[in-house]
Amino acid sequence: xxxxxxxxxxxxxxxxxxxxxxxxxxxxxxxxxxxxxxxxxxxxxxxxxxxxxxxxxxxxxxxxxxxxxxxxxxxxxxxxxxxxxxxxxxxxxxxxxxxxxx
Numbered sequence: 589x590x591x592x593x594x595x596x597x598x599x600x601x602x603x604x605x606x607x608x609x610x611x612x613x614x615x616x617x618x619x620x621x622x623x624x625x626x627x628x629x630x631x632x633x634x635x636x637x638x639x640x641x642x643x644x645x646x647x648x649x650x651x652x653x654x655x656x657x658x659x660x661x662x663x664x665x666x667x668x669x670x671x672x673x674x675x676x677x678x679x680x681x682x683x684x685x686x687x688x689x690x
Contacts (some may be wrong), residue, residue: 608616 604616605613
């Protein structure tokens with residue numbers, strides 16, 4: 589995130605000692621550390637929530653795609669047997685007539 593090297597950290601430490609003073613520096617460092625930790629946890633939770641929402645949207649899209657494919661397949665299946673069923677009915681009637689005559 590930030591490109592801070594060792595020399596920059598030393599400069600920041602020296603300035604902090606001069607501005608804050610050596611007595612309050614440990615308290616301020618502890619406070620800043622806890623604030624940075626809270627900020628990282630908050631950012632992680634927001635990132636997690638965003639990823640969860642994206643996954644939810646993807647799952648909804650997948651569900652819609654599957655539902656559309658299923659309905660299209662069902663329409664195709666329902667359309668084809670009507671043509672075949674009329675030929676099967678005539679075939680089965682003939683076979684029943686031939687058995688009854690025997």
